[in-house]
Amino acid sequence: MDILQQLYGPFFDANNWRTVVTSGEDWMIILSLVLIECLLSVDNAIVLAAQTQVLPDKKQQEKSLFYGLWGAYIFRFILIGLGAYLIHFWEIKVAGAAYLMYLAVSHFYRKKNPKPKKDGKKAKKRILPLFWSVVVSIEMMDIVFSVDSVLASLAISPNPVIVLIGGLIGILAMRGIAEIIMRLMEIVPELETTAYGLIALIAIKLFLTIPMIDIEIPNLLFGVIVLGSIVATFIVHRIKN
DSSP states (O other), rough: OHHHHHHHGGGGGGHHHHHHHHHHHHHHHHHHHHHHHHHHHHHHHHHHHHHTTTTTSHHHHHHHHHHHHHHHHHHHHHHHHHHHTTTSSSSHHHHHHHHHHHHHHHHHHHHHHHHOOOOOOOOOOSOOOOHHHHHHHHHHHHHHHHHHHHHHHHOOOHHHHHHHHHHHHHHHHHHHHHHHHHHHHOOOTHHHHHHHHHHHHHHHHHHHHEEEEEEEEOOOHHHHHHHHHHHHHHHHHHHHO
């Protein structure tokens, strides 16, 4: 019970929720988390769209996304609780920072050295009925993609309530406006570069908080950097075109 209290106690602390909801600075952080969630989830949105296309009609497609949405909320709650506890260990911070930096570096490497696509993939046999196999695959992809965003979010704010609110709004936004985000990324392709540049910055921010260095970048300042980076990206795109 003690470990559960440590992992998930902050989620049930009314005072913690009251402080977050009434704080303008916390809402600035939440907005930053939502923006990062949306930018990082474009790949996830594309995968989700492709997964649902195998279902025979629109009703089943929407139903699978509905189940996937609630599953994503449940798994996000579990992951944030575990992450918020583990992130207090400096070794986890180092590992998390290294992983986030790996994501950023590997993205830019793949962009400079793209691999040719392979054709002729063999169809796999499904154990579950088609609908439920799609739902399960949606949940699995949500878990894979949420590890990145949870790590990034906890590096920005250690408060699990802030991360949860940002994550839940981000998931809903990703589901609801995925098509808009994808079109926006097509119109302003530089946003992808900005997103992974921010991931590298988040990795540095997380690494700086280990006890041997102990440098904390204020959350409000980081929120301003995120918003400023996105605005600057639009300006650069406008100038280039």
